Amino acid sequence: MIRQLPLDLPHRPNYADEDFLAAPSNAKALALLRLWPDWPHRLLLLTGPQGSGKSHLGAIWARRAGATILPAQKLDLAALPGLAGAPALLVEDADEPPLRETELFHLINLAMEHGTFLLLTARKAPDAWELRTKDLLSRLRRAPMVALEQPDEDFLRAILVKLFHDRQIKVEANLIDFLVPRLERSFAAAQAIVAALDAEGLARGRPVTRALAAELLAAAPVADDEDH
Incomplete structure (x- = not known):
């Protein structure tokens, strides 16, 4: 079999408002973000x-709120005063290592002092972050938190369609029908199989089809990398 070497090009997901998939698993979070600026608290956790x-x-909210987007791992204590005039801030992946506890604590204080709206995203609730700064944990515990849940079967089907569409891959309905009952019902599993099929299709110079998916799953089932 002749295989092509696929280029490792960066994949950029589509974060347009109209492309967000509303479902029961995200209904509470979507409703709360839409309440802005009438939030119950200036600080909100999205897990x-x-x-x-x-x-x-987060991207949808940031556009509406005029928020500056900051990766938590790149928070810089010296740069925090420059954020004092921002109307809103989005800090992504707040529980990803290395935890920037001092920076995050001072950023929350800065936001509360200046009336800045602050949205933090994380995989887990703050009690699971293993924080050493008790004052930071106390502030996070007092903030409203809303969680996104794992998808049901219908939502998993919609997610697969969107993930393929984001990669500009046209697929037949029979491929989605084949994948849904064979995948763990999680976002990570959907992402993993779409990425694997994209790479395999490029390597073989073949379209992504049900037959290709059957070969791939039979050879090496795609694992759900939940901790990535």
Whole structure:
């Protein structure tokens, strides 16, 4: 079999408002973000597993609120005063290592002092972050938190369609019908199989089809990398 070497090009998901998939698993989070600026608190936590839509929801809210988007791992204590005039801030992946506890604590204080709206995204609730800064944990515990849940079967089907569409891969309905009952019902599993099929199709110079998926799953079932 002649295989092509696929280029490792960066994949950029589509975070347009109209492309967000509303479902029961994200209904509470979507409703709460839409309440802005009438939030119950200036600080809000949005949690959920990888691929559950945290970044997409965050991007939608950031556009509406005029928020500056900050990766938590790149928070810089010296740069925090420059954020004092921001109307809103989105800090992504707040529980990803290395935890920037001092920076995050001072950022929350800065936001509360200046009336800045602050949205934090994370995979888990703060009690699972293993924080050493008790004052930070106390502040996070007092903030409202809304969680994104794992998808049901219908939502998993819609997620697969969107993931293929984001990669500009046209697939037949029979491929989706084949994958849904064979995958773990999680966002990470959907992301993993779509990425694997994309790479395999490029390597073989073949379209992504049900037959290709059957070969791939039979040879090496795609694992759900929940901790990525």
